[in-house]
Amino acid sequence: MAKKTGSTDGARRRIKERDDRTGKKILELAQGVVKKSYAGKDPVIDIPTRAKSNTIWNKKIGILQMGDAFAQRELFNLNQARQFMQTLLHSNSVRELIDADKTLSLRGMFYKGLHTVAGTKEKTFSDQTESDGILEDLEVALGSLREELHIFAKKAGTMVGNITIVDNGAGTADEIDCRRMGSGGYAIPSIVEPDTIQFKKVDAKFVLHVEKNTVWSRFNEDRFWEKHNCILTEGGGQPPRGVRRLLKRLNEEHGLPIYCLLDCDPWGHYIYSVIKQGSISLAFESERLAVPEAKFIGIRSKDYKACELSDDVKITLNDNDTKRANEIAAYPWFENHKGWQREIEGLLSNGFKMEVESLITKDISYVTEEYVPQRLKAKDWLD
Amino acid sequence: MAKKTGSTDGARRRIKERDDRTGKKILELAQGVVKKSYAGKDPVIDIPTRAKSNTIWNKKIGILQMGDAFAQRELFNLNQARQFMQTLLHSNSVRELIDADKTLSLRGMFYKGLHTVAGTKEKTFSDQTESDGILEDLEVALGSLREELHIFAKKAGTMVGNITIVDNGAGTADEIDCRRMGSGGYAIPSIVEPDTIQFKKVDAKFVLHVEKNTVWSRFNEDRFWEKHNCILTEGGGQPPRGVRRLLKRLNEEHGLPIYCLLDCDPWGHYIYSVIKQGSISLAFESERLAVPEAKFIGIRSKDYKACELSDDVKITLNDNDTKRANEIAAYPWFENHKGWQREIEGLLSNGFKMEVESLITKDISYVTEEYVPQRLKAKDWLD
Numbered sequence: 001m002a003k004k005t006g007s008t009d010g011a012r013r014r015i016k017e018r019d020d021r022t023g024k025k026i027l028e029l030a031q032g033v034v035k036k037s038y039a040g041k042d043p044v045i046d047i048p049t050r051a052k053s054n055t056i057w058n059k060k061i062g063i064l065q066m067g068d069a070f071a072q073r074e075l076f077n078l079n080q081a082r083q084f085m086q087t088l089l090h091s092n093s094v095r096e097l098i099d100a101d102k103t104l105s106l107r108g109m110f111y112k113g114l115h116t117v118a119g120t121k122e123k124t125f126s127d128q129t130e131s132d133g134i135l136e137d138l139e140v141a142l143g144s145l146r147e148e149l150h151i152f153a154k155k156a157g158t159m160v161g162n163i164t165i166v167d168n169g170a171g172t173a174d175e176i177d178c179r180r181m182g183s184g185g186y187a188i189p190s191i192v193e194p195d196t197i198q199f200k201k202v203d204a205k206f207v208l209h210v211e212k213n214t215v216w217s218r219f220n221e222d223r224f225w226e227k228h229n230c231i232l233t234e235g236g237g238q239p240p241r242g243v244r245r246l247l248k249r250l251n252e253e254h255g256l257p258i259y260c261l262l263d264c265d266p267w268g269h270y271i272y273s274v275i276k277q278g279s280i281s282l283a284f285e286s287e288r289l290a291v292p293e294a295k296f297i298g299i300r301s302k303d304y305k306a307c308e309l310s311d312d313v314k315i316t317l318n319d320n321d322t323k324r325a326n327e328i329a330a331y332p333w334f335e336n337h338k339g340w341q342r343e344i345e346g347l348l349s350n351g352f353k354m355e356v357e358s359l360i361t362k363d364i365s366y367v368t369e370e371y372v373p374q375r376l377k378a379k380d381w382l383d
Numbered sequence: 384m385a386k387k388t389g390s391t392d393g394a395r396r397r398i399k400e401r402d403d404r405t406g407k408k409i410l411e412l413a414q415g416v417v418k419k420s421y422a423g424k425d426p427v428i429d430i431p432t433r434a435k436s437n438t439i440w441n442k443k444i445g446i447l448q449m450g451d452a453f454a455q456r457e458l459f460n461l462n463q464a465r466q467f468m469q470t471l472l473h474s475n476s477v478r479e480l481i482d483a484d485k486t487l488s489l490r491g492m493f494y495k496g497l498h499t500v501a502g503t504k505e506k507t508f509s510d511q512t513e514s515d516g517i518l519e520d521l522e523v524a525l526g527s528l529r530e531e532l533h534i535f536a537k538k539a540g541t542m543v544g545n546i547t548i549v550d551n552g553a554g555t556a557d558e559i560d561c562r563r564m565g566s567g568g569y570a571i572p573s574i575v576e577p578d579t580i581q582f583k584k585v586d587a588k589f590v591l592h593v594e595k596n597t598v599w600s601r602f603n604e605d606r607f608w609e610k611h612n613c614i615l616t617e618g619g620g621q622p623p624r625g626v627r628r629l630l631k632r633l634n635e636e637h638g639l640p641i642y643c644l645l646d647c648d649p650w651g652h653y654i655y656s657v658i659k660q661g662s663i664s665l666a667f668e669s670e671r672l673a674v675p676e677a678k679f680i681g682i683r684s685k686d687y688k689a690c691e692l693s694d695d696v697k698i699t700l701n702d703n704d705t706k707r708a709n710e711i712a713a714y715p716w717f718e719n720h721k722g723w724q725r726e727i728e729g730l731l732s733n734g735f736k737m738e739v740e741s742l743i744t745k746d747i748s749y750v751t752e753e754y755v756p757q758r759l760k761a762k763d764w765l766d
Contacts, residue, residue: 096747097747100747102604102605102747102748103600103604104601104743104747105597105598105600105601105740106597107597107738107740108597108601108740108743108747110740111696111738111740111741111743111744112743112744112747114695114696114744115693115695115744116693116694116695123695152597152600153597154595154596154597155567155596155600158570160553165565166565167564167565167566167567168565168566169565169566169567169604170543170564170565170566170603170604170606171604171606172563172565174563174564174565175563176563176564176565176567180555180557180558180559181550181553181557181559181569182548182549182550182551182552182553182555182557182559182572182580183550183551183552183553183572183574183579184538184550184552184559184569184570184571184572185569185570185572186564186567186568186569186570187541187567187568187569187570188567189565189566189567189568189600190600191566196566197565212537213537213538214488214489214490214491214535214536214537215488217486217488217535217538217572217573218487218488218491220553221485221486221552221553221554222485223553223554310498310499311499312497312498312499312506313494313497355490355494357488357490357491357493357494358494360487360491360494360495361494361495361497361498364479364480364483364485364487364491364495365485
């Protein structure tokens with residue numbers, strides 16, 4: 001077990017409380033199976049359905065949510081026995097992780113559960129995809145975040161800005177001043193739950209989230225976060241759960257507006273949609289990941305004219321872009337949103353995409369010194 | 384221009400000296416063209432040849448180097464005029480970056496140089512690939528690292544461990560204690576030249592470099608760097624230049640051995656080869672990027688038996704793997720290396736690959752508590 005020197009007692013206690021809760025849920029899951037068996041009934045686990053058919057657009061709070069449909073997973077059913085066994089196998093691994101006070105990657109969980117069933121040539125998992133799916137089942141069945149199950153994913157994303165955090169995730173309470181992180185920045189971990197990451201000194205008034213780390217570097221080098229008193233994040237394209245959860249917590253716990261600077265193309269719109277409303281595949285996590293208040297500050301289809309850009313920055317839409325743009329326009333949360341309908345129509349009638357970097361044709365720091373400050377001042381964004 | 388508060392005078396002076404050197408080289412390049420023109424001769428630029436044919440394996444120092452072949456790029460040559468113009472265009476952009484004390488991404492440089500040539504429909508660059516190639520030409524023509532030209536790439540990779548660095552890359556001299564970076568770590572920037580990144584307090588005795596950030600998280604969580612007094616880095620797969628340069632500097636300036644923990648497959652062997660000897664495409668940078676002393680600590684083909692792994696961890700080699708393995712075995716630096724010939728033969732005769740994560744089938748922390756410590760103690764590695 002990792003040495004826990006220097007960790008604050010409060011943080012340790014919170015982690016223990018969380019682990020106790022999760023451990024109890026796993027025990028209840030297992031006990032349910034045992035009880036049914038003793039009662040002479042078929043062992044069964046209820047797994048909420050993770051599918052589009054069971055995804056509901058909650059207009060009132062503005063997020064995608066999972067409905068209450070679920071399926072039973074039976075041991076004595078040829079089609080379900082494999083998944084039944086896999087679910088219990090992973091439950092047991094999670095229990096071990098909690099007991100050992102360790103975390104494991106998705107790939108690690110696949111290997112941890114991997115063996116050949118005694119007396120057969122059958123492997124417990126044929127590949128990681130199968131293992132990942134069972135872990136998502138387990139999340140919804142237990143009502144516990146993957147992070148609470150001590151499982152992490154590949155991390156991506158960096159942060160700088162007017163905030164100090166305390167990161168307990170590596171065994172000591174490390175105080176990290178994001179005002180002094182140089183050109184590199186603080187690498188956002190995969191697990192950012194309140195018991196491992198605490199916000200200590202939040203001076204920032206908002207968060208600027210950009211799509212790419214190269215754009216982030218431009219903003220950091222121009223010390224945008226200092227001049228505008230904010231936090232600067234990037235998520236390496238489509239932000240991973242750790243980054244989304246961090247944005248959510250900053251918005252919820254400190255009331256910070258989240259402004260997203262993304263490309264003017266269907267991919268940029270999709271990233272925004274996921275940050276704001278959640279995704280179908282993770283609908284069961286929307287309440288903890290989605291930021292309904294997130295704002296899209298650009299790039300906008302009007303910017304070609306508004307910023308007097310040259311024809312050189314145009315990247316012609318291909319058939320797939322057009323298809324995706326139409327799909328996104330039909331998302332329930334965009335469907336009745338006049339601003340977004342206009343925006344996507346603008347993209348389609350332009351016939352071209354534009355990247356954030358296209359503003360460099362104006363000036364190296366046009367984006368940090370003029371574009372974003374002007375849009376913020378004019379409150380010119382889509383939400 | 385970015386405000387440079389708190390930056391040490393020494394660091395600022397070094398940056399200025401470097402920039403003056405680079406600026407002078409660009410001026411000389413331009414003056415060469417002007418002189419030829421005034422003398423009534425055809426303007427021409429000499430560009431060293433970046434190709435396999437001009438790549439030499441320097442056995443004595445153990446790195447790939449660029450030979451002394453070069454090609455002339457002429458203005459009055461239909462095949463070369465476009466590239467001639469592009470080279471001068473980018474030279475001018477670099478000059479502007481130096482004057483403005485700013486850096487730009489590769490994508491940013493493409494946009495900065497992008498315009499339609501007056502009176503024609505010809506764009507200066509058809510795509511970023513064309514722009515990137517010209518920037519590499521410029522590096523070799525000037526004998527300046529891309530980083531010295533104020534150009535950065537997408538960054539990847541993180542670091543923790545017994546080292547304090549000073550990062551001047553965002554305008555202030557930020558002291559970063561990599562012993563207190565929590566679970567996230569310090570995100571390694573793209574530009575890590577001595578004038579922007581200084582090593583301040585290096586207690587570590589070696590560097591452990593791992594392939595994937597999920598494996599890195601396991602080592603960080605187990606506080607391997609603290610127990611074994613080292614630095615822990617990862618490069619997100621094939622490490623980008625920033626990470627390679629950092630490893631090189633730690634090896635060269637502080638004599639730290641670099642141990643690489645990579646997968647037992649041709650991709651892992653290739654990553655090792657690039658870290659150690661350099662790559663053909665960046666042969667002109669090998670002296671500043673390659674670490675001939677780097678050691679491959681695993682995973683080894685013998686580990687299936689040595690670590691008593693189960694059949695479950697085997698990932699069958701496909702045709703492409705076999706082809707790649709044979710290609711790598713024929714690299715001049717592996718060709719006469721008995722250890723590496725045996726290793727690759729072992730991989731081929733096994734008929735399967737193994738990932739670092741496969742050790743999780745033994746125990747979650749087998750890799751951090753047994754595998755690596757034992758190999759280090761027994762000096763059991765390939766070099």
